[in-house]
Amino acid sequence: MAQRNLLEKILKAGRQQFPSLFVLSFLTNLLLLVSSIYMLQVFDRVLASGSIDTLIWLTIIAVLAILSYGFLEFARRKILSRNSTWIVENLSPEILRRNVSARLKVGRSPASLGDVRDLRNFVGGDAILAFFDAPWSPVFIAIIWLMHPILGVIAVTGAVVLLTIGILNDVITRRPMAQSNAHMRQVYGDAEAFVHNADVLEGMGMTETVAQRWRQRYGEAEREGAGAVEAALILYNMSRSIRLGFQIAILGAGAALVLRAELTAGGMIAASIILARALSPVERAISAWKGFGSYRLAKAKLAHLFRITDAPADRISLEKPKGRLSARELRYLAPETQEALIKTVTFQLSPGQICAVLGPSGSGKSSLCRLLVGAWKPSFGEVRLDGADMQEWPSEERGRYVGFLPQDVDLFSGTIAENIARMGPVIDEKVLAAAQKSGAHDMILSLPEGYETQLGLYSDQLSGGQKQRIGLARALYGDPSLLVLDEPSSNLDGNGEIALQKALQLMKAAAQTVVVVTHVPSLLKQADKIAVVNAGTMIKFGDRDEILKDMIPKDRVPHQKPHAAE
Structure with missing residues (x-):
């Protein structure tokens, strides 16, 4: 009160x-x-x-x-x-x-x-x-x-x-x-x-x-x-x-x-x-x-x-989740226009699974990402992490267990180390671990001031790919249980994509649950599940091989010619 x-x-x-x-x-x-x-x-x-x-x-x-x-x-x-x-x-x-x-x-x-x-x-x-x-x-x-x-x-x-x-x-x-x-x-x-x-x-x-x-x-x-x-x-x-x-x-x-x-x-x-x-x-x-x-x-x-707006309420702190993610009958209406950006989405991931989200531009993939990390509150339905509603967790506490890489990465005024540490106290071991896991460590060291390089809204010393790799390190900081990556390879070159693939392998080895929006075939190899979104609706969800098989047009499947009768 x-x-x-x-x-x-x-x-x-x-x-x-x-x-x-x-x-x-x-x-x-x-x-x-x-x-x-x-x-x-x-x-x-x-x-x-x-x-x-x-x-x-x-x-x-x-x-x-x-x-x-x-x-x-x-x-x-x-x-x-x-x-x-x-x-x-x-x-x-x-x-x-x-x-x-x-x-x-x-x-x-x-x-x-x-x-x-x-x-x-x-x-x-x-x-x-x-x-x-x-x-x-x-x-x-x-x-x-x-x-x-x-x-x-x-x-x-x-x-x-x-x-x-x-x-x-x-x-x-x-x-x-x-x-x-x-x-x-x-x-x-x-x-x-x-x-x-x-x-x-x-x-x-x-x-x-x-x-x-x-x-x-x-x-x-x-x-x-x-x-x-x-x-x-x-x-x-x-x-x-x-x-x-x-x-x-x-x-x-x-x-x-x-x-x-x-x-x-x-x-x-x-x-x-x-x-x-x-x-x-x-x-x-x-x-x-x-x-x-x-x-x-x-x-x-x-x-x-x-x-x-609501004031932060005092709630009991929950233990670190294992990463069981579930979304049930998600629907989201744009606040000002009431347009349905997400119409129907229901799925569930077990701890350590990687789910690739596919769909055309404007289908609602980025909106779904914001709902999954708790940035947006669903108009209907719910998103739960280990059974706890995302909206019931205070933002600061939820952030310790969730990593988010948006499609457009913005870095804030401060050093690279401070950005990776999410603008909080810089714990050297965690910053280095996140940078190494994301494949950004060598790139950061190549900068004139390394981890102490100053960034800001109008900083132009980093390329889009470099910002994206630092953003991935920020998402990985503290080993969160859930990672949501929206087009993480959109600005990466060949070396960056290889580093991203290795990072996904490390995430899977660490039993971190990952939702990744991508169109890169090499990243699909890391996925356990695939979700297909179109016009705000999840039209397909299942094992990777089954979904890919269903998505291949029938006329592209080679037919065996019958053997000629002898």
């Missing part, structure tokens, strides 16, 4: 700093009255009495108060900064984990780490200070009212007008800005994808076309929110003009009251300064409203992400 409400817990823990910030805001706003009080005393007391000593002591007190204000202002900004950093550090890993879960469960994630950044920008920035300062505006207005009711009426009117502009700003800009931000985030995501496929774009002369297309989409996203931005700018500048107008009004009214002997000259100047301070938080809140809108939208998206 605690994990399920982690977002609320972290945000609630962050809000625990608000009482201290509220007190600091009260003190800082109180100290901001110093300049008004100083002016009031100088005009009404010092100039009237001509006392230099009074001026000196007033100046010393004012300077000390301003220094105190600077210290308290630094303190509350430091609290905000540390609080926002703490929220990001504690929330980001969970958001990353749930992003992966949502991507596999519903096809895409409704939130991202960018939303965490929006939370931080608001919680740790100047925008939230406007909201902490706003409650003290009535206090300043009350002080002005005590100085004279007419000045109080002007101050109240100014606050109401600016507050109305703030509400109007929210009504006009909230929805368009939310839509524009979502569109803009998608546009920047497309830009990252283009950079990731730079070789394809440049090799096929698509760079300029793609850049122009991206520019068009970027312009559409900008125009989508341009109206809201212009409206916000108009309202913000209007609020500034109105605030300056009310300051002139209060000076004029104060001057009239001075002429009527109902107010002192110092009171007139002080009232103008206090009004500026009273209206400033309201004006700042208008400019900060965009940040608050982003915060509110980000919080809603993160809350939605937590609703559609």
Whole structure:
């Protein structure tokens, strides 16, 4: 239950700093009255009495108060900064984990780490200070009212007008800005994808076309929110003009009251300064409203992400499985389109058996692989390893017993050794054993830095075949009971295929259960079983020789000619 409400817990823990910030805001706003009080005393007391000593002591007190204000202002900004950093550090890993879960469960994630950044920008920035300062505006207005009711009426009117502009700003800009931000985030995501496929774009002369297309989409996203931005700018500048107008009004009214002997000259100047301070938080809140809108939208998206994903549950750890794999009435529907990628699949493998999966492109072989390793949750049916449902195991524990080589191998930022160790602690003996078993050891040693060679998303120092062999070593790391290999020879040369055949022999000798998607005849020799998949349905499953015999067309079987009668 605690994990399920982690977002609320972290945000609630962050809000625990608000009482201290509220007190600091009260003190800082109180100290901001110093300049008004100083002016009031100088005009009404010092100039009237001509006392230099009074001026000196007033100046010393004012300077000390301003220094105190600077210290308290630094303190509350430091609290905000540390609080926002703490929220990001504690929330980001969970958001990353749930992003992966949502991507596999519903096809895409409704939130991202960018939303965490929006939370931080608001919680740790100047925008939230406007909201902490706003409650003290009535206090300043009350002080002005005590100085004279007419000045109080002007101050109240100014606050109401600016507050109305703030509400109007929210009504006009909230929805368009939310839509524009979502569109803009998608546009920047497309830009990252283009950079990731730079070789394809440049090799096929698509760079300029793609850049122009991206520019068009970027312009559409900008125009989508341009109206809201212009409206916000108009309202913000209007609020500034109105605030300056009310300051002139209060000076004029104060001057009239001075002429009527109902107010002192110092009171007139002080009232103008206090009004500026009273209206400033309201004006700042208008400019900060965009940040608050982003915060509110980000919080809603993160809350939605937590609703559609499950927290890891505490379960009893199971012993290492022997490798008995069974799939019963598997069916999988694409999360967004509800298209049936896998329609009917049922089979069973004993520990140590190798099953080759055959089928045309688009028949569902890769989808089946993701179901078998537990990456995807079946829409119907189940996959079990030694009788335990794949979905009942936590991902970290299941991963120790399962090795997966996808068709497209991506390696992560870190060394080759770290990639083979699945980005966990590098245990040298296990890394070397996996590399040797996959046939990648000599290839890795031939690299300039060997196992310490740094990799990453944009690393271009490895060929597709080298990446595939490192990916196979990663799948073999820790001697898992089940290995699922999706087209493991697609990028391999002759030596790589020989190494793969030897690796399959070692897997069989180690009694590891293997499911391998392949069209290479030499790899079929290692198989005990063959499964044929077509249009998401397993149409054949059985012993290798029997399936191959059934797949050979009858007209290709040589017929013996009858002996001529003697």
